[in-house]
Structure formats: structure tokens, C-alpha cells
Amino acid sequence: MMRFLLLAGLTAVGFSAAAQSPDAVRRQLALVEPEAVRLALDDMAARWPDACGRIDRAWCADLATHRDALAKRLAEGDRAAETEARALLRQIRSALLANPLLDFDRLLVVRRGANNLALPQNWQQQRDVNRKGLTNEIAVLTNLRGEPTLKTLRPAAPGTFIGDLPLHWDARRLMFTAENDKHLHRVYELDLEAPARVREFPFIPDDDVDDYAGCWLADDSVLFLSNATFVGVPCVVGSSYVASLYRWYPADGHIRRLTFDQDHNWYPTQLADGRVMYLRWEYSGIVHYVSRLLFTMNPDGTGQRELYGSNSYWPNALFYARPIPDDPHGFTAIVSGHHGVPRMGELVLFDPTRGRRETQGVVQRIPGRGKPVEPLVKDNLADDSWPKFLHPWPLGGGYVLTACKPAPDAFWGLYLADTFDNLTLIYEEPGQAIFEPVPVRPRPRPIALEDHISPGEKTGRVKVIDVYAGPGLAGVPRGTVKRLRLLTYSFAYRGMGSETDRVGFDGPWDVVRIMGTVPVEADGSAYFEVPANTPVSVQPLDAQGRALQLMRSWLTVMPGELQSCSGCHEPQNSSSGAPVRIQAMARPPSTITPWHGPTRGLSFNREVQPVLDRLSRAHRLYPQPDAGGR
Secondary structure (H helix, E strand, O other), rough: HHHEEOOOOOEEEOHHHOOOOHHHHHHHHHHHHHHHHHHHHHHHHHHHHHHHHOOOOHHHOOHHHHHHOOOOOHHHHHHHHHHHHHHHHHHHHHHHOOHHHHHOEEEEEEEEEEOOOOOOOOOOOHHHHOOOOOEEEEEEOOOOOOOOEEEEEEOOOOOOOOOOOOEOOOOOEEEEEEEEEOOOOEEEEOOOOOEEEEEEEOOOOOOOOOEEEEEOOOOOOOEEOOOOOOEEEEEOOOOOOOEEEEEEEOOOOOEEEOOOOOOEEEEEEOOOOOOOOEEEEOOOOOOOHHHEEEEEOOOOOOOEEEEEEOOOOOOEEEEEEOOOOOOOEEEEEEEEOOOOOOOEEEEEOOOHHHOOOOOOOEEEEEEEOOOOOOOOOOOOOOOOOOOEEEEEEEEEEOEEEEEEEEEOOOOEEEEEEEEOEEEEEEOOOOOEEEEEEEEEEOOOOOOOOOOOOOOOOOOEEEEEEOOOOOOHHOOOOOOOOOEEEEEEEEEOOOOOOOOOOOOOOOOOEEEEEEEEEEEOOOOOOOEEEEEOOOEEEEEEEEOOOEEEEOOOOOOOOOOEEEEOOOOOOOOOOOOOOOOOOHHHHOOOOOEOOOOOOOEOOOOOOHHHHHHHHHHEEEEEEHOOOOOOOO
């Protein structure tokens, strides 16, 4: 049973630039940047001359002088200046919102009470939020360019969450997350033409499992997050239940788990080329607060690899990443920290073809026209940064719909942001936060990629082209690496971990298990078989079995998949040069040579202490001569 309230009559409220309080007027006037306004209007006129070429821009010439004079009069308490400032703001707003990218008549949003934003901390998932005093609903915003009207579409019962709003490609159906009568999160579908018609997706129904954050794929199957893994985040004693990605096939109701990671996955969304983009948290052997990487994979789980942030100390996290329309590579995301403010942060545009580490791929921070982005190494990365943003929806061409709180004393409102540094208010409401904007209009379906897994197989294969390629083994002479040691992890379950009783006491968070070794050919290539659906880490060894490096991450191979790796931390953007014959591929894949028996962990008491004991006994039986020869 869903915990919803269905209103018999829908109420509407409106609050825009034309109806603001004096404080809000002063705040909005302070956001006006004359050069940014001019640049945006010139851009619109050049892109859409028929729609925007006739906008009167003469008033832009003395906009700075006019703004400053009004600000001074407002500070002096001039009531007439309020009326003039509202008129100026309406004029600017009307001109900037004439942007044809806003040519849709409905916008879905989440309206949430400002006393509880229901945002999880950056190490949590949605089930972890505090529900005290929580009020929220799905609403529809219309008349964006005039006096916007907000109508309730689907309210939630007090103290329960509703949100996560993917819209179907045909714009007729809405998917959302809400709580049932047991306070478990479930994923639902709503017919926008008949809002009372709601159905629950038949995902994982267990009473100790939450399902949420669904995402339609091009073939109408659905990706969703679920904590059915029973893994827990170790640094909080496993109290935050780890969410992994699953796929539901509507034809037969089959569900497959796609990710087998240590900690949370977040916010799956499908790219135009058919791949899925999502955020993955790696927390084993690296600094925990800078270990969220933006990943991609194919919809069947194959091809899991980094999109942005590997081996980087900035950004800490890229929440709410979404592809930019008509841009084959670009995406927007919220750059946020680990501790500190939840989920919110800086609005940044990226292009990974420029680079995938630190700020290499940054196109621009908004606002920040013409300014470089500094790659700060900081835990609470976004706490002192203003404006703060959430839930960007890129429209293309450097324009983004987004929730924004421009200043500490401002409301969380809905804005049109652009790369010229304009923040144009569309709608805000005292005491409320306006989140998750989704335009109600059809979108092209992404490319539908076929599945390439073999469900009946228990293994997959890995191809390493040249282990010496990349910075991971820089300076190591060719021919040094003889074998690869393969490791896997046993991740901590719910209720396990924490600083005082972590699984690997005063060491790694999780149990590391040694699987064995596979050979490396003279040209640095390797080709081997690994268990499917298993996190696997790689350690290159010399002739004496000594480790030369450690992959502080893991790869996961789907059943029957062949996954390819160029080298040791080889950047994806680097050129591999002319094709070469790979020696390892001239033979069948290597099977793992076990390390003294089946896959197992390494225990100090079991493996190391007996050696020390034998050495101690040998010393007693055969004491070494001292310096004097005695």
C-alpha cells in the first residue's frame, strides 16, 4: 500500500520576480551582471534570430548604471525604487526567458518544505534521510515565462519521501520513488494524463529491502538501485545500506544485478550512445573522501569503466550527472564534498575528451565565465561555496535548468543558469524548496544496445594489452613483470565495520582474498579467465613474486564478457598507436594458478606469525656469533 494523499481539488500558488518581497528584490538585483545579460541576449539572437532577434537590447547599454543607482536607493529605503527594480527585473527576466530552449508548457518539480530538504549525506542513500517534519509532493509548474503556477500532482503522506523523477521518452509516463506503508522505498509509475493511475514496479519486494531511483532504458527495461546486497558502508558500522544497480526486464520480469561494488552506486542515467552513466564509490586502499568516480557501462553491465575522476583528488563527487543534449561527450554535474553539505555544491560543465582527471575536462563552472577552476583538495569541498546548486537539467548550448540557492539567506528556487553567468529566477516560494526540474516533452530514445552476456556462464575474460603502458609502472624496465596476482574482496555486511572494529582491524576496510596468479607475456600482455560478477583487483609481480604496484580499485566482468584494459592506469584519451600483435591473444585464456589452495584471505596469525616463530626457534637452537666472534 502506498503512503499517498490524493487531493480532490488541486491548489495553485505562484511566486515570481514580480511578486517578491523587498529583501528578495534586493537579492535578485544583486545577481544582475550586465555583461552576462548582454552576452546571453547576443547569443540568443545569433542562434535563434527569428525568435530572439527582435528582443530590444538597447536598455543593456546603461544597465550597470541603472542597477547600481537602484541598489543605492533601495539601501536608503526608497519605496519607489522597489517598484522600479521590480520592473527592471521583469524586463531582464522576460528577455532571458524568451530562450527557445524553454519552449515547453509544463515542468515537473518536487516541492519540499524548507525545514527538511530530505537530502542524504554524501555517504548515504535515500533511505537514510531524516523524515522528521518532512513534507513533499510532485507538482507541475506552468507559465514559466510569466507568473508561474504550481499545481500538486502527487503529494506524499507527511513524514515520507517522494522524488527521483525520470520521465519516459514519450513524456506520457513518470517514474518516481516513494515509501509504502512499511516505510520501504519502492518505484512507481504514474500516467500523466490520468494521475490517479499509479502502479508499482515489481522489483525486489522483500520487507528488508529498499528499491529506488529507477531509470528507463531505450528498450523500456528499467535500471534501479536496491540495497538487496545486504552490504553496509563500513565507516558507519554498516548502518548505511549499500545500493547496487539492478536491471528489470519487463518481458519476463527477470532481474539481474549489474554492479558488485564495495559501496554505493548513485543516479543512473542513459546516454545518447546507449551507455549508462552512474556514480560509483570506491573505498578500499585509497583516500575515502575523494573516491567517488563517474562511471559508464553498457545496459547489460558489460564495459564498466571510468568516465571521470580516476586517480584524482578533485572532484570529491559528481552528483546528479546528466548528459548535455546534442553534445556527444559533455555532461553537467554537481561538484560536492564528502562531509559537509549534503549533495549540493557547484554547477560544472565537463567534456571528458579534454581529459578525465582533476580539472582537465572542466569546460566551465557556473557562475565563473572566463575563470579557471581550482582543483581544491578538501573534504568539505562545497560548504563555503556560493551559489549552491542541486538537480541540474541541461538544456544544451550552455543553458541549464537547476535548483539553486544563490545565497545563505535565499530560498531554494528554480533558475535558468547559463555559461554567461546569468541566474534567472523562474520560480521560488517562501518556506519551500523547488527541486528536480524535468521538462514535460518527448526526448529521442538513446541507441538500444544489445545484450552481450552469456547468462549461463560462470566466468568472463580479461585482456591486458600492455601492462607497462601508462603511469602505473613508470620507470619499471620491460621484462620485469612476470605475473599478475589477482585479488578479490569480501565487502562488509550491514552492521559491520567502523573505526574501532573494522573488518581488517587498523588496516583496510574489507577482507582481501588472494585468488592466485596469471602469466604476463614478454610484450607485457596478459589474457586470463576470472569469475564473473566478482570484484577483481590486479597486482603486477616480478620474478620473485614481489609486488610492483597495486590496483586500488577493481574490475568486474559479466558472464561471458571479454573486458579489455590498455595498461596500468593508462588514460583512456591517450593514443594506443598502430595496432600490434598481442602475444597473449595467440593462446587460450590463462586460468588462475591458485595461491596455496582455494581463494582465501591473508591472516597475520596464520601466515606470518608461524614464520616468526620458526625464526625465533632457529635462533635459540643456532645462536649467531656476536661482534666479538663468540
